[in-house]
Amino acid sequence: MLQSMDNSHVSLVALSLASDCFEKFHCDRNVSLGLDLKSLGKVLKCANSDDAVTIKAVDRPEKITLSFESDGKERTADYELKLLNLDQDHMEIPKKDYTCYIQLPSSEFARICRDMSMFDESLTIACSSKGIRFSAKGDLGTANIQLNAGTAMDVSIEVQEPVTQSFAGRYLNTFTKATPLADRVKLYLSEERPLLVEYPIEDYGHIRYYLAPKVNEPDF
Amino acid sequence: MLQSMDNSHVSLVALSLASDCFEKFHCDRNVSLGLDLKSLGKVLKCANSDDAVTIKAVDRPEKITLSFESDGKERTADYELKLLNLDQDHMEIPKKDYTCYIQLPSSEFARICRDMSMFDESLTIACSSKGIRFSAKGDLGTANIQLNAGTAMDVSIEVQEPVTQSFAGRYLNTFTKATPLADRVKLYLSEERPLLVEYPIEDYGHIRYYLAPKVNEPDF
Amino acid sequence: MLQSMDNSHVSLVALSLASDCFEKFHCDRNVSLGLDLKSLGKVLKCANSDDAVTIKAVDRPEKITLSFESDGKERTADYELKLLNLDQDHMEIPKKDYTCYIQLPSSEFARICRDMSMFDESLTIACSSKGIRFSAKGDLGTANIQLNAGTAMDVSIEVQEPVTQSFAGRYLNTFTKATPLADRVKLYLSEERPLLVEYPIEDYGHIRYYLAPKVNEPDF
Known part of the structure; x- marks a missing residue:
């Protein structure tokens, strides 16, 4: 679950992906990671479409690591991104009815x-x-x-x-x-x-x- | 017949389309409509290539209406454009011989x-x-x-x-x-x-x- | 052999083409021609891909002439480019071994x-x-x-x-x-x-x- 809000707090975006859409998914406890989306986007553009992608963060992390490996590991790329301190934690959005x-x-x-x-x-x-x-x-x-x-x-x-x-x-x-x-x-x-x-x-x-x-x- | 002149009056463009190139063409009397071409271009870009396009103006008009309708009228779009006061009327360009x-x-x-x-x-x-x-x-x-x-x-x-x-x-x-x-x-x-x-x-x-x-x- | 250096003299580019890659190649003596690469690029873009291209310079030249001719010479284009005074002549780059x-x-x-x-x-x-x-x-x-x-x-x-x-x-x-x-x-x-x-x-x-x-x- 990824959330982001614009600076004026007028809009909010939430991305939700089920854990079974990943080949391997391991998460010991819920953790909020503050990421600069622009930087994340830049790094994701560096992946090849058939690369194996690994995203890792330790407990109480200061950075996350993204690794892209080609078939046969002839090419491996590692990117470390610093995490942001979020003023605000994950927001629960109530799922009400709409008219x-x-x-x-x-x-x-x-x-x-x-x-x-x-x-x-x-x-x-x-x-x-x-x-x-x-x-x-x-x-x-x-x-x-x-x-x-x-x-x-x-x-x-x-x-x-x-x-x-x-x-x-x-x-x-x-x-x-x-x-x-x-x-x-x-x-x-x-x-x-x-x-x-x-x-x-x-x-x-x-x-x-x-x-x-x-x-x-x-x-x- | 559409005419336009650049601000410095060095060049002039004239577009002429025969009335039989329209599916339906109705015109009670000759009228000059002053249109901002940039705005007209913006509106025309909003039409789908297979939309039925209707362009209408009343006598002594202040605006024209452009309507785009999809097949089956599931989607109808209406645009009204304000008309400009033209300093100058339609120009007759004599068709002389060229050497x-x-x-x-x-x-x-x-x-x-x-x-x-x-x-x-x-x-x-x-x-x-x-x-x-x-x-x-x-x-x-x-x-x-x-x-x-x-x-x-x-x-x-x-x-x-x-x-x-x-x-x-x-x-x-x-x-x-x-x-x-x-x-x-x-x-x-x-x-x-x-x-x-x-x-x-x-x-x-x-x-x-x-x-x-x-x-x-x-x-x- | 074409050479160019950036303004800060950090990098250098050298293009080498064997004389037998030209249909006709005539050169009485070695001559250094100072060309503005940006202008040369502009002119070369004016050639059609199947044009016959002729590049000419006289001895002690002040300009070079580029001619592009279509098949059957229905279209001929001539471009004259002024030459630059080069501060510096052609540089010999020693071909050493690299590790x-x-x-x-x-x-x-x-x-x-x-x-x-x-x-x-x-x-x-x-x-x-x-x-x-x-x-x-x-x-x-x-x-x-x-x-x-x-x-x-x-x-x-x-x-x-x-x-x-x-x-x-x-x-x-x-x-x-x-x-x-x-x-x-x-x-x-x-x-x-x-x-x-x-x-x-x-x-x-x-x-x-x-x-x-x-x-x-x-x-x-």
């Missing part, structure tokens, strides 16, 4: 977020039993995209109570970088609660993004 | 403009019955490219009177962004008249770029 | 240099009979890549005396731009001598990069 639940192709969601952000920094999502509507209004004009449940694009919409909320588009655009991980994305919305954007990772786990809605009412 | 008329592969023209602009901001086109010659002279040296009429590259040259004129290369490089629209490009030149660069768009219409020659004689 | 000689896939070498430079500006190469080890240590942690001689990656290592030297990674990264020229790269090292990185160019010649080691001992 709107939408499933759609992840590429379609990415495209809508990108298109909308050309019009305004802010994006409004209105979800009702009729469908889901994304809108933005800016200096150059207005944009509205309406998706209806159907089989061609395979959009499914479950609504107990309609919700209309505005979000900062740049966070949504960041979330959609997970698009290559999953064909479909799940959106969960409720009044006065953060939006949950979930990308399933095969049968292993999922990556979840949470984003607080904008407080000001949209003016349209 | 030089050259046809060549559009990719070859694009490449010459690009290569020349590495040497100097200014590019000289000399057209005679012997062929067409592009030249540039700058700090790092000189460049000359000579094309002769022939079948290998399929260059055709018709010259009533030889012409030598200099142009600002950066405009030509901008024009050549239309290269993907057409395999071939037509150049029309006459002494003391703007160069006309024409890209045909299948049987539907054409895009025409006009560029005023530089007044100072080239020094070579 | 370590490594051959490895050029793409692997490029990747190691790229990966290491994410960690530190400086890269240490340690070569012994056990294998070759690349290491870097920086703010975000440490990186070690060990290559052993073997057939899978086809790494060959000949060591008379072990060598450990540090180099500036940005030069190495520049050298690896030659990677597309050759499948394999040869590294030659000796204590207190510049590293030689050699890319063979088929049977015609080679490109050789020399890089002075860093004077300060690495602190690990």
Whole structure:
């Protein structure tokens, strides 16, 4: 389980992978490791796609070690990364019910977020039993995209109570970088609660993004 | 018919599409719509390649509406763009005769403009019955490219009177962004008249770029 | 034979092509031509891949002429480049023996240099009979890549005396731009001598990069 929060504490990301998705998994007790994600990303780019990857940390660790070994061990690469002192420990996010639940192709969601952000920094999502509507209004004009449940694009919409909320588009655009991980994305919305954007990772786990809605009412 | 002029009024572009290239075309009376091309481009990028596109404007309009609908209308997107007040109305460009008329592969023209602009901001086109010659002279040296009429590259040259004129290369490089629209490009030149660069768009219409020659004689 | 040195005189590149790799080669006496490599690169990009290329310089030249002719001469392009006054003439580089000689896939070498430079500006190469080890240590942690001689990656290592030297990674990264020229790269090292990185160019010649080691001992 990996968690990270942006500096302004508006959004949060949580990655969860089941232990059986690793070839070998050994963990004596729960431990929180503070990692600089940018550095971790750099190191992971140094692995070959067919390398055997080993990630290790001792108890009360100051660093973690990542080892990449080629078949036959002709090439071995070791990287040590310093750990960060986290102000904050792992956060428990209560799994409540949401009043709107939408499933759609992840590429379609990415495209809508990108298109909308050309019009305004802010994006409004209105979800009702009729469908889901994304809108933005800016200096150059207005944009509205309406998706209806159907089989061609395979959009499914479950609504107990309609919700209309505005979000900062740049966070949504960041979330959609997970698009290559999953064909479909799940959106969960409720009044006065953060939006949950979930990308399933095969049968292993999922990556979840949470984003607080904008407080000001949209003016349209 | 779409027209646009650069800020310095050195160049002009005109796009013409026959009404029968649209599935449905309705126009009660001629109207000039002032559009910000950059915004229009952004909106057009939001269309899917197989969307049905509708463009609408009322009489004496303040905005136009672009609608994109997927097959089965599972996805509908509406964009409204504010219109600009144009200082200037549609310009009639007289279709006079030119003394030089050259046809060549559009990719070859694009490449010459690009290569020349590495040497100097200014590019000289000399057209005679012997062929067409592009030249540039700058700090790092000189460049000359000579094309002769022939079948290998399929260059055709018709010259009533030889012409030598200099142009600002950066405009030509901008024009050549239309290269993907057409395999071939037509150049029309006459002494003391703007160069006309024409890209045909299948049987539907054409895009025409006009560029005023530089007044100072080239020094070579 | 083409030679160039960087402004800080830390590295040197030498390109050697046998005269029989040219269709026609005529040279009355040895002459040093000072060329601005950036300009030369620009001009060479203007050639088509199937053009006949002619390079000419007179005795005591002030410029060289490069001509590119298409098949059938429908298109001819001439470029004249001004020559530079070189402070320094062609340098004779003595071909001494080196105590370590490594051959490895050029793409692997490029990747190691790229990966290491994410960690530190400086890269240490340690070569012994056990294998070759690349290491870097920086703010975000440490990186070690060990290559052993073997057939899978086809790494060959000949060591008379072990060598450990540090180099500036940005030069190495520049050298690896030659990677597309050759499948394999040869590294030659000796204590207190510049590293030689050699890319063979088929049977015609080679490109050789020399890089002075860093004077300060690495602190690990």
